[in-house]
Ligand SMILES: Nc1ncnc2c1ncn2[C@@H]1O[C@H](COP(=O)(O)OP(=O)(O)OP(=O)(O)O)[C@@H](O)[C@H]1O
């Protein structure tokens with residue numbers, strides 16, 4: 001039998017005056033797992049999330065959640081989902097308990113179950129004191145509260161728009177673990193600007209640019225298509241990137257300063273080249289660290305955007 005978890009987006013468009021924030025996007029997602037929704041600032045990610053979760057109406061096109069038309073049967077469709085989407089904070093005057101309670105009420109979840117969720121899930125992601133006013137929380141603390149609210153009622157599908165935005169590394173790690181665990185029997189659609197995070201958690205990627213869908217593929221395929229890699233090299237003392245580039249000759253496609261004493265070296269990813277680079281950087285100074293830098297998804301992302309800009 002077909003897995004019931006599905007999101008179908010058909011010719012989705014959102015216009016603001018004459019500007020298309022989302023421009024005729026179609027895709028289908030099915031089954032358990034995590035999917036990344038990526039794009040530059042202003043690409044249209046949040047706008048798509050808002051339409052998929054019924055926060056705003058599309059100018060054109062449709063969204064189906066598990067086959068249910070969000071426009072026609074909004075409430076029934078929204079019962080299947082949970083969402084974390086950047087919106088102006090409407091709950092500032094409420095306490096954490098009241099705010100999450102209200103979110104639960106809107107979904108018809110019993111008070112007792114909301115409290116239970118706050119105790120178990122909430123303590124796992126370390127949400128602040130339940131009696132604190134939402135308006136007095138720090139950005140990261142607030143992010144945790146809305147993260148917890150997104151998982152209320154065990155929804156089939158969870159939309160997370162930059163879930164770790166504003167969080168510290170320890171907290172991001174917990175969020176990552178929760179996502180890895182939940183994606184086993186839920187569908188999670190998330191956006192993030194931290195591509196390493198995406199590589200670690202999502203098996204599929206959708207890339208959007210200027211409101212249009214550029215690419216939909218598995219994370220693994222995208223990484224192998226753009227097999228360029230980067231290395232971060234730290235020196236004991238300052239280093240001149242231009243001289244280093246000269247020394248590396250054809251082995252490096254570019255050398256970019258990261259700080260006075262460190263550089264990022266882009267190369268073709270081949271191990272032979274990496275071995276040569278390791279030897280040659282040591283002729284430029286005392287190397288204190290030599291390590292892979294960033295994810296190749298990062299490279300793929302930048303390449304895609306650049307290719308697109310050139311063809312337009
Ligand atoms: N209410 C609105 N009125 C006018 N323009 C809007 C509105 N909401 C969004 N836009 C525009 O639509 C485009 C897409 O915005 P959106 O918030 O979807 O981008 P995003 O991909 O989420 O970016 P970011 O990574 O910065 O969060 C932007 O150019 C934005 O300025």
Ligand SMILES: [Mg+2]
Pocket residue numbers: 045046047086161
């Ligand atoms: Mg956004």
